[in-house]
Structures are given as C-alpha cells and as structure tokens.
Amino acid sequence: xxxxxxxxxxxxxxxxxxxxxxxxxxxxxxxxxxxxxxxxxxxxxxxxxxxxxxxxxxxxxxxxxxxxxxxxxxxxxxxxxxxxxxxxxxxxxxxxxxxxxxxxxxxxxxxxxxxxxxxxxxxxxxxxxxxxxxxxxxxxxxxxxxxxxxxxxxxxxxxxxxxxxxxxxxxxxxxxxxxxxxxxxxxxxxxxxxxxxxxxxxxxxxxxxxxxxxxxxxxxxxxxxxxxxxxxxxxxxxxxxxxxxxxxxxxxxxxxxxxxxxxxxxxxxxxxxxxxxxxxxxxxxxxxxxxxxxxxxxxxxxxxxxxxxxxxxxxxxxxxxxxxxxxxxxxxxxxxxxxxxxxxxxxxxxxxxxxxxxxxxxxxxxxxxxxxxxxxxxxxxxxxxxxxxxxxxxxxxxxxxxxxxxxxxxxxxxxxxxxxxxxxxxxxxxxxxxxxxxxxxxxxxxxxxxxxxxxxxxxxxxxxxxxxxxxxxxxxxxxxxxxxxxxxxxxxxxxxxxxxxxxxxxxxxxxxxxxxxxxxxxxxxxxxxxxxxxxxxxxxxxxxxxxxxxxx
Amino acid sequence: xxxxxxxxxxxxxxxxxxxxxxxxxxxxxxxxxxxxxxxxxxxxxxxxxxxxxxxxxxxxxxxxxxxxxxxxxxxxxxxxxxxxxxxxxxxxxxxxxxxxxxxxxxxxxxxxxxxxxxxxxxxxxxxxxxxxxxxxxxxxxxxxxxxxxxxxxxxxxxxxxxxxxxxxxxxxxxxxxxxxxxxxxxxxxxxxxx
Numbered sequence: 146x147x148x149x150x151x152x153x154x155x156x157x158x159x160x161x162x163x164x165x166x167x168x169x170x171x172x173x174x175x176x177x178x179x180x181x182x183x184x185x186x187x188x189x190x191x192x193x194x195x196x197x198x199x200x201x202x203x204x205x206x207x208x209x210x211x212x213x214x215x216x217x218x219x220x221x222x223x224x225x226x227x228x229x230x231x232x233x234x235x236x237x238x239x240x241x242x243x244x245x246x247x248x249x250x251x252x253x254x255x256x257x258x259x260x261x262x263x264x265x266x267x268x269x270x271x272x273x274x275x276x277x278x279x280x281x282x283x284x285x286x287x288x289x290x291x292x293x294x295x296x297x298x299x300x301x302x303x304x305x306x307x308x309x310x311x312x313x314x315x316x317x318x319x320x321x322x323x324x325x326x327x328x329x330x331x332x333x334x335x336x337x338x339x340x341x342x343x344x345x346x347x348x349x350x351x352x353x354x355x356x357x358x359x360x361x362x363x364x365x366x367x368x369x370x371x372x373x374x375x376x377x378x379x380x381x382x383x384x385x386x387x388x389x390x391x392x393x394x395x396x397x398x399x400x401x402x403x404x405x406x407x408x409x410x411x412x413x414x415x416x417x418x419x420x421x422x423x424x425x426x427x428x429x430x431x432x433x434x435x436x437x438x439x440x441x442x443x444x445x446x447x448x449x450x451x452x453x454x455x456x457x458x459x460x461x462x463x464x465x466x467x468x469x470x471x472x473x474x475x476x477x478x479x480x481x482x483x484x485x486x487x488x489x490x491x492x493x494x495x496x497x498x499x500x501x502x503x504x505x506x507x508x509x510x511x512x513x514x515x516x517x518x519x520x521x522x523x524x525x526x527x528x529x530x531x532x533x534x535x536x537x538x539x540x541x542x543x544x545x546x547x548x549x550x551x552x553x554x555x556x557x558x559x560x561x562x563x564x565x566x567x568x569x570x571x572x573x574x575x576x577x578x579x580x581x582x583x584x585x586x587x588x589x590x591x592x593x594x595x596x597x598x599x600x601x602x603x604x605x606x607x608x609x610x611x612x613x614x615x616x617x618x619x620x621x622x623x624x625x626x627x628x629x630x631x632x633x634x635x636x637x638x639x640x641x642x643x644x645x646x647x648x649x650x651x652x653x654x655x656x657x658x659x660x661x662x663x664x665x666x667x668x669x670x671x672x673x674x675x676x677x678x679x680x681x682x683x684x685x686x687x688x689x690x691x692x693x694x695x696x697x
Numbered sequence: 698x699x700x701x702x703x704x705x706x707x708x709x710x711x712x713x714x715x716x717x718x719x720x721x722x723x724x725x726x727x728x729x730x731x732x733x734x735x736x737x738x739x740x741x742x743x744x745x746x747x748x749x750x751x752x753x754x755x756x757x758x759x760x761x762x763x764x765x766x767x768x769x770x771x772x773x774x775x776x777x778x779x780x781x782x783x784x785x786x787x788x789x790x791x792x793x794x795x796x797x798x799x800x801x802x803x804x805x806x807x808x809x810x811x812x813x814x815x816x817x818x819x820x821x822x823x824x825x826x827x828x829x830x831x832x833x834x835x836x837x838x839x840x841x842x843x844x845x846x847x848x849x850x851x852x853x854x855x856x857x858x859x860x861x862x863x864x865x866x867x868x869x870x871x872x873x874x875x876x877x878x879x880x881x882x883x884x885x886x887x888x889x890x891x
Binding site for chain 2: 192193194195199201206208209352353354487521523524526527528531537539540541543544547548551552
C-alpha cells in the first residue's frame with residue numbers, strides 16, 4: 146500500500162478524465178490518473194481491421210468483462226461488450242471518429258421547452274449554456290478541433306475554430322446541392338482532427354483508418370494525443386495504466402479517502418492496492434462510473450453518493466439510425482470530377498431537424514444527420530452485405546452481391562443522432578449473478594426506449610433517405626430505425642439543484658460526499674441530439690476550474 | 698442484438714460471450730438421432746486435418762470461386778486455423794469443431810461419403826439446412842449460430858490483412874478494390890509463419 150496521498154485521483158483517462166487531470170496538474174496538484182486498460186501509443190496502433198475493430202484491442206471480450214443487457218420487450222439478459230467505450234489510456238477518444246459538435250441551448254432547457262412528457266424523466270440542466278460556451282472554447286483549443294464557424298445556421302454565434310476544416314471528397318458538392326434542393330443547410334462537420342501542425346502534433350495524412358482505429362500520427366485529437374502529453378509535462382501527474390478501480394472508500398467523516406485498485410494485468414486481478422487522495426474524481430463512462438459507485442459501500446446501507454437512490458438512473462444514449470445508398474460509377478463519374486478520389490471524408494452534417502418548433506410535438510426535438518462514406522473496413526462492408534435485410538446471404542448470392550457492392554459505385558451513409566429521452570426503465574444496476582474477471586459484479590444495462598425515441602430515429606433516417614435520393618443514389622435503404630449509440634453515454638449521476646432528485650450539484654460534485662466529483666457524461670440531464678464527446682471534455686474543464694476554486 | 702452504432706464484429710459481440718453454452722455438458726442426453734456425440738474434450742484439441750478439411754470445403758461454398766477468387770484461393774481455412782489457436786477463442790473453436798461433426802454426420806447420412814468429397818450441389822444442400830438449423834445436432838448446440846460464425850470467419854479470412862494467414866496474395870483486397878495504407882506493414886505485429 147502506497148503511503149502517498151495525492152491531491153486528486155481521477156478514474157479514467159478519456160474525455161471526462163483527462164481535462165480535469167490536466168487542469169489540476171497545471172495548477173500544481175499532485176494527480177494520479179487510474180486507467181483500467183493498457184498504455185499504448187500512436188506507433189502501436191495497428192491499421193488492421195481484425196485486430197483493431199473485431200477483437201478485444203479497444204474493448205474487452207464479453208467473456209472477460211461482460212456487461213449484461215436487458216431490453217424491454219425481449220432480448221436478454223445477454224452478456225455483451227456493448228456499453229464499454231474503451232479500455233486503454235485515452236479511453237474512447239482514441240478510437241472515436243471525433244465528430245465534435247457543441248450542444249444547442251435548447252438541450253440544457255429540455256424540460257422547460259418540451260414541458261412534461263409522459264413516461265420521460267426530463268430535467269433542465271443546473272447551469273446555463275453561457276457557462277458551457279467558455280468551456281467549449283477551452284476544450285476546442287486544448288485538443289484541436291477543425292471546422293468553420295458560422296456555417297451551421299442553427300448554432301448560436303461562436304468564435305472561430307482553432308483549425309481549418311478537413312479536406313473533403315468531391316462528393317461533398319453533391320451533398321450540398323441535394324441539401325439545398327431540399328431547403329436544408331449542410332455544413333462542414335467539425336472534427337477532432339488536427340488539419341495542420343498544431344501544438345507539436347503532425348497534421349492529418351488522410352489515411353482512412355480513422356474511426357474505430359487509433360491514429361498512427363497523433364492527428365486525431367484523442368486525450369492521449371492532445372492532453373496527456375501536456376499533463377505529463379507538468380511533472381505533477383502520475384499515470385497508472387492497467388489499474389481497475391474497484392471501490393471508492395469513505396473515511397469515518399463521510400468524505401472519500403481514495404480508491405481501491407485491482408491490477409488489470411491478466412492473472413493478477415486479485416492483487417489490490419489503495420490510492421489515497423484529497424479529492425476523488427470519477428470519469429470511467431456513465432455506465433462504469435455508476436457501477437463503481439454502486440459497488441462502493443456508503444453510509445446507511447446505501448452505496449456511496451446514493452442517498453437519493455438516483456445513481457444509475459436516467460441512463461441515456463443517443464438514438465441512432467442510418468440511411469445508405471450507392472452512387473454508381475456509371476452515372477456519377479461523369480457528374481462529379483475526380484469521383485474516384487481517395488479522400489476519405491465527405492464532411493457534411495445537417496441540423497435542420499435538431500429543434501423544430503413547428504414539427505409535431507413528438508419529434509419537435511430530434512437530432513442531426515452526418516453524411517459520410519460507408520466505413521472503409523472491407524470486412525465490415527462485406528458483413529453488411531451478407532446480412533442486409535435481416536437475411537444471411539452465402540454462396541453465389543453472396544459473391545454476386547459483394548461484387549456489385551465493391552465494383553459498382555461509392556457507398557454513402559447518413560448517420561443520425563437523436564434525443565434519447567430518459568425513462569424509468571433505462572438505467573444501470575449491478576447484475577445479481579454475473580461477475581467479471583476481477584470477481585466484481587457486472588453492470589446490468591436496462592434499456593426501455595421511450596416511444597418518442599423510435600419516432601425521432603425514424604424521422605431522421607427518413608430525412609437521410611430523402612437526402613440520398615436527392616443525390617440520385619441507388620439502392621437507398623434505412624437500417625435500424627430504433628437503435629442507440631452505446632458508446633455515447635449520459636445520465637446515471639444526474640446533476641441537479643435538488644439533492645433528492647439528483648446525484649451531483651451544478652459543479653458535478655456529489656451532494657453527499659463533498660470531495661467526490663463525476664466528470665464523464667454521467668452528469669448530463671439530457672442527451673442532446675448529437676455526439677457529445679466535446680461536451681464531456683468541455684464540462685470536465687469547467688468542473689476542473691470549480692474544483693481548484695473550491696479546494697484552494 | 699447489439700447496438701446499431703457499432704462496427705465491431707458478430708464474433709466479438711456474441712460468440713465470445715456466449716459460445717461456451719454450445720458445448721454438450723456431462724450428463725446431457727445424447728442427441729435424438731444419435732448421429733453426433735461430441736464432448737467438451739474437443740475444446741482442448743487443435744483443429745485436426747479432418748475437421749479443417751470439412752470447414753475448408755464449407756467455406757469454399759460460402760464464398761465460392763468463380764471468375765474471381767473465393768475462400769479457397771484466399772486460404773480462408775489457414776486464417777481460421779490460426780485464429781483458433783488463440784486461447785481466448787476456445788469457445789469458438791469448440792463451436793467450429795461441433796459444426797464440422799454435424800456436417801460430417803449429415804454427409805454420411807446423405808451419401809455415405811465425407812463432406813469434402815460431396816458435389817457442390819450436395820454440399821450446398823447440407824449447408825442450406827445448417828443455415829436454417831435443420832440438421833441433427835447435439836442438444837444445446839445452435840447450428841444456425843455456428844454457421845453464421847463460419848460465414849464471419851470466411852469473410853474475415855478473405856478480406857483481412859494477409860499477416861493473419863488468409864487473403865493469400867491479397868486476392869480478397871483486390872476483389873474488394875481495397876488499397877491498404879502503407880502503414881500496414883509498420884507495426885511489427887506477429888506474422889503468420891507459413
């Protein structure tokens with residue numbers, strides 16, 4: 146057992162953990178960052194689909210560290226890797242695609258805007274959008290975000306991005322044309338990618354191995370590439386990879402005294418140590434931070450910080466659906482110059498469906514469309530072809546379908562991200578039976594969609610379909626009109642003003658344990674209708690400044 | 698069922714979590730027709746030539762050779778063999794063992810011969826029934842799931858980095874018009890020893 150007492154221990158090194166760790170380390174705090182996974186650096190990231198995307202490189206196997214999924218209306222309990230964002234230094238930001246949007250002000254006022262929605266547990270955020278704006282600026286500057294300010298007409302006025310947008314494939318002109326034809330407003334997708342040398346990092350080389358891969362040149366703005374080097378350079382940060390947080394321990398006075406840690410090296414799972422700290426900060430993901438609290442005995446027979454019984458509740462993802470289609474070489478090569486360009490990014494998004502006061506009430510608050518090429522992984526594409534329409538193709542039929550898929554055109558997809566309403570049935574608990582390789586209870590993820598989720602997902606997929614048809618795509622289809630983004634997680638430790646109805650206060654500090662903070666997506670009272678990694682990063686910076694002020 | 702927003706594989710999502718349930722346990726009743734009686738001992742064995750021969754023949758029908766190369770030319774079976782040496786894939790290896798035995802039994806019943814020796818039409822007929830779960834199988838063994846796993850391995854073997862043993866000569870990548878980035882060779886990952 147180490148006798149050292151850190152000023153802060155941070156559980157998790159991804160979007161929620163590294164901003165606060167960096168900021169505290171810069172302020173001279175002695176900070177220990179615990180990361181369950183290994184410490185891999187850019188040169189170790191394989192551009193190998195099997196290793197990176199189809200085995201346990203970035204997320205654990207369900208056999209070793211299961212989550213248990215239970216879906217209302219069928220399905221489960223099922224052991225799954227789903228609900229893991231990552232395991233490794235940098236967390237999910239290492240293999241993210243990095244679509245870095247700011248939320249819309251309406252997202253922070255969802256309850257006031259929509260009123261009471263039966264079956265949904267809506268709440269406004271306990272702080273204002275203005276407070277978030279400064280944090281967005283800081284996060285974008287610190288990690289490096291590329292985009293064009295003022296091109297999304299649905300976003301409040303904002304300052305310039307630190308970096309110019311990514312270069313785009315010529316197909317992008319078709320998206321713009323089709324969008325305008327429909328009366329919509331495509332704009333350059335902001336990306337967590339360094340498009341020119343920045344902060345000592347190399348610019349993107351447009352290699353195509355982006356989302357689902359680690360970046361081999363550190364141009365993707367993961368916390369590993371952007372924030373960790375700055376934090377280590379302070380000399381105040383201790384990084385402990387392969388360290389699984391097993392329990393938050395309270396002192397007799399009810400404050401947190403530190404974290405019990407298990408060695409995550411295979412075969413050493415029962416070796417434990419203790420990291421003592423003045424301030425404990427959890428940022429292991431909404432699912433895993435809730436699990437950690439629920440595994441930690443608190444006072445009065447309840448888990449740590451769970452006097453309200455709200456830990457694990459209000460779990461949200463984003464709704465997800467997609468539309469796809471092919472732009473045939475035969476028709477589009479003549480229309481679009483340099484149609485076979487190897488440029489990987491189409492780079493357009495649309496927020497025309499984000500918040501529409503004139504839309505039917507159920508879908509007034511929907512979400513966004515992101516237009517891109519189908520992920521370039523060939524095995525992924527082939528499996529999509531083999532399982533299209535829910536039927537398994539094999540034999541000559543599969544070979545013919547693959548030939549057509551790979552030879553006849555470019556495949557464009559419209560991914561949609563929508564508002565995921567919190568419901569009483571969507572929450573995290575500890576599974577009563579299933580344990581992980583550490584012998585710790587697995588997180589049970591219960592999902593009961595609000596009916597509006599499906600309507601939103603369908604509305605957005607239909608809009609995607611319309612856009613593709615306006616581009617004269619063929620074979621246009623939609624997939625999974627009622628899904629969710631398990632890697633974009635929110636809720637579970639809701640921030641709010643009322644300690645009886647929330648877990649954290651406006652500064653993401655536990656209402657009950659005064660030196661305990663949660664800085665991942667757990668705090669969010671609503672999901673927003675777009676990818677939320679930038680929001681998690683920004684909030685972590687915001688909270689860091691509060692912590693410094695509170696613990697002078 | 699798994700999340701829509703996921704590019705991870707069928708193998709990673711379901712087989713590795715659940716396939717241990719596919720092995721016949723001690724005390725299970727023998728299958729009704731008595732045709733296949735594998736045990737958990739299969740898990741400890743490497744896939745032998747007979748089993749690999751059956752799975753190779755099945756993969757050659759899942760992704761047949763025509764004017765373009767298929768599973769046979771890509772050496773998908775070598776990919777499968779190499780992958781299943783990974784102890785973490787032991788449950789999947791058991792599943793593939795059992796699938797081979799089920800196909801073998803079906804071939805014997807249909808023609809009295811070995812599965813690889815059947816005609817393509819005969820093989821397709823048996824595989825079609827495997828895909829629909831209509832072949833005799835041990836209790837608790839999900840033939841449809843096992844066939845789905847074999848389809849996944851076939852596609853992986855055809856289109857993965859040749860360092861894993863399949864996609865011989867890059868035939869799969871050529872078919873898919875996929876150009877690997879130069880960085881592919883730079884990471885010093887283990888290369889299959891042929």
